[in-house]
Amino acid sequence: MTYVAYVVVRQPARREAGAGGGGLGDPVHPEGAPVAAVRPWSTGGQLVNFLFGANATPDRVRAAYEPDTYRRLVGLKAEYDPANLFRHNHNIPPG
Numbered sequence: 001m002t003y004v005a006y007v008v009v010r011q012p013a014r015r016e017a018g019a020g021g022g023g024l025g026d027p028v029h030p031e032g033a034p035v036a037a038v039r040p041w042s043t044g045g046q047l048v049n050f051l052f053g054a055n056a057t058p059d060r061v062r063a064a065y066e067p068d069t070y071r072r073l074v075g076l077k078a079e080y081d082p083a084n085l086f087r088h089n090h091n092i093p094p095g
Contacts, residue, residue: 051064077094
């Protein structure tokens with residue numbers, strides 16, 4: 001049986017010294033006690049739903065799938081989308 005736990009961390013705005021602005025930090029790689037507390041139970045895996053923007057690199061997309069599943073998806077992409085028309089989200093290049 002597999003259990004999946006989602007941890008949602010809301011960070012207070014960070015203020016740069018003298019900048020007067022603030023930011024939300026990095027929502028993909030949060031810091032702090034909640035994340036550190038559950039880290040011992042992490043598998044180190046990646047959920048494709050949490051990949052977006054600059055974080056959706058080919059290596060991270062590949063890591064989000066089991067190796068056999070990724071190979072099957074590459075084969076399907078090669079068959080149905082060899083020109084890689086649908087490449088804007090979690091792209092799996094055709095094989």
